[in-house]
Amino acid sequence: MKGFAPLFKKEIREQLKLYRLVIVLGVFLLFGLSSPLTLKYLPDLLKMAGDQGMIIQLPTPTAAQSLASYAGDIGQIGALVAVLVAMGCIANELKSGTAFIILSKPITRSAFVSAKLLAVSLTFLVSMVVASLVCFAYTVWLIQGEAVLPFVGLNLLLGLFLVFCLAVTVLFSSLYKSSLAAGGIALGVIIVQGIISTLPVIGKYMPGKLLDWGTNLLTGGDKSYWWALGITIVAIGLCIYFSQRFLKNRDL
Amino acid sequence: MTAISAKGLSKYYGPIKALDNLSLEVPENVVFGFLGPNGAGKTTTVKLLTGFAHPTAGEARVAGEKVGDGNLNLQSKIGLLPDVPAFYDWMSGREFLHFVGELHGLMPDEIKQRTEELLELVELKKAGNRRTGTFSRGMRQRLGIAQALINRPQVLFLDEPTSALDPLGRRDILNLILRLRENTTIFMSSHNLSDIERVCDMVGIVDKGKLITVSTVEALQKKYARSIFEMEFMEDTGSFVESLKKIPWLVEPAIVTANGAPIVRVRAVDIDRARKELPRIISESGLTLTRYELALPSIEEIFMEIMTNGDKQ
Numbered sequence: 001m002k003g004f005a006p007l008f009k010k011e012i013r014e015q016l017k018l019y020r021l022v023i024v025l026g027v028f029l030l031f032g033l034s035s036p037l038t039l040k041y042l043p044d045l046l047k048m049a050g051d052q053g054m055i056i057q058l059p060t061p062t063a064a065q066s067l068a069s070y071a072g073d074i075g076q077i078g079a080l081v082a083v084l085v086a087m088g089c090i091a092n093e094l095k096s097g098t099a100f101i102i103l104s105k106p107i108t109r110s111a112f113v114s115a116k117l118l119a120v121s122l123t124f125l126v127s128m129v130v131a132s133l134v135c136f137a138y139t140v141w142l143i144q145g146e147a148v149l150p151f152v153g154l155n156l157l158l159g160l161f162l163v164f165c166l167a168v169t170v171l172f173s174s175l176y177k178s179s180l181a182a183g184g185i186a187l188g189v190i191i192v193q194g195i196i197s198t199l200p201v202i203g204k205y206m207p208g209k210l211l212d213w214g215t216n217l218l219t220g221g222d223k224s225y226w227w228a229l230g231i232t233i234v235a236i237g238l239c240i241y242f243s244q245r246f247l248k249n250r251d252l
Numbered sequence: 253m254t255a256i257s258a259k260g261l262s263k264y265y266g267p268i269k270a271l272d273n274l275s276l277e278v279p280e281n282v283v284f285g286f287l288g289p290n291g292a293g294k295t296t297t298v299k300l301l302t303g304f305a306h307p308t309a310g311e312a313r314v315a316g317e318k319v320g321d322g323n324l325n326l327q328s329k330i331g332l333l334p335d336v337p338a339f340y341d342w343m344s345g346r347e348f349l350h351f352v353g354e355l356h357g358l359m360p361d362e363i364k365q366r367t368e369e370l371l372e373l374v375e376l377k378k379a380g381n382r383r384t385g386t387f388s389r390g391m392r393q394r395l396g397i398a399q400a401l402i403n404r405p406q407v408l409f410l411d412e413p414t415s416a417l418d419p420l421g422r423r424d425i426l427n428l429i430l431r432l433r434e435n436t437t438i439f440m441s442s443h444n445l446s447d448i449e450r451v452c453d454m455v456g457i458v459d460k461g462k463l464i465t466v467s468t469v470e471a472l473q474k475k476y477a478r479s480i481f482e483m484e485f486m487e488d489t490g491s492f493v494e495s496l497k498k499i500p501w502l503v504e505p506a507i508v509t510a511n512g513a514p515i516v517r518v519r520a521v522d523i524d525r526a527r528k529e530l531p532r533i534i535s536e537s538g539l540t541l542t543r544y545e546l547a548l549p550s551i552e553e554i555f556m557e558i559m560t561n562g563d564k565q
Contacts, residue, residue: 002324002357003355003357005354006351006354006355007355009354010340010351014340014342017342018342096338097334097336097337097338098338098339098340100304100332100334100338101332101334101337101338101339101352101396101399102355103304104302104304104327104330104331104332105327105352105355105356106324106325106327106328106355106356106357107324107327107355108322108324109322248322249306251299251304251305251306252299252304252305
């Protein structure tokens, strides 16, 4: 991991200089705010828009509903944003030639890959923490309810799922010089594992199951998916390993 | 000592032989010019010698280190300027050099000092705080050279170092290369023949992936010397030419006219003997010499001859 510290410092600066943190934070905040607001004011909006004679009965919104809705948005749109943000992180450097200069220095390929993944993961995790706090505060303020511990658990699982999405994207970004190809294939892999996670028997091993586990925590369900958790962590490690292997074995 | 050594280095892309069986020894502290037309295998060779491409066959050592297998000691001892240097557009030139110094594990004080020295050297001091995204091609080339020098490399690889420079910039970079020769071995690939002639001690000529010849510039010029001497005098040279005809190691002495002036031209069978004895013969003739020249070929002429007829054995 020689060279990790300066590479990581540079990656963090890049997240700020290229406004990646601002963009991701903005998107996540949008979801953090919109979930409790929509749940709270949807009945009023429908009342204002609807026919005078029509009566629409909506159940009283709960805190769990608000937080689960936020988690659902982050799990889907957040994964897409993760792919969009990370797809060029190595591919663009391979294409532009900056990787050629940087990798001519005495640094390991694993430091190069890990610094990128850690920096972009921090961008997403920081954005998620801020957006989650906002969502939680608005939910408590507008809807009431207590679900602090389950919500923390949900966020940890959600965060791990997003890191998995980022790791898959970084892996394909080290394979292709085209960021679009890297992003397209990474998105395909994430969608396919998401579909498989809905299937019986093998579904419980997929990283996508972490989202179901998080929602279960909120709704008081007792289903947990430890296999999915373990496999996600191993998959992230494998993505880093193969990414640096691809970089080592390819001609630049 | 040998700075660069390659044995049977080859790189094939399917049926295409980008580099075929390159064997090469470059001594320390010389400027080695690697000449060849576009697509000859110059950049492939640089990539193989710096560990950025994996050879199909053969092996190489640079600065005493084996090339390949992620040998970080090698990267500590070399500097590399790619043919098209690229930087992070959001960084300034100064920040980039600082970053590269950190990657080399230099101490903060040394990084600061080295950054300023190099910015001065490549004349980017004033533009040091400008984002590299706003740099011209020439400025990028200079910054590329500066980043390659930050670790005081033992061996410096320069892939087409003057390709993007204007005549003044080109002159400055060539002067810089000459200064660096004292402590550094420089492997410089180029298709600019006048640059090679100006700064290189040794030349390798490559074509279609094959190394055709390796030699010192002097030996190459001697090998391809046309052994023709040209002389101009103030007086009539008829009797002098007649006397030259009697000398067995000179052939075809004649008076030719170039730019309206009569010139004595003679070919030497034994060029070394002619170099030693012709000045004495001229002196004994009592004529007033205004020009005396052994028509040595330029690197360009040698290159063209090799490309057309192959290497002389």
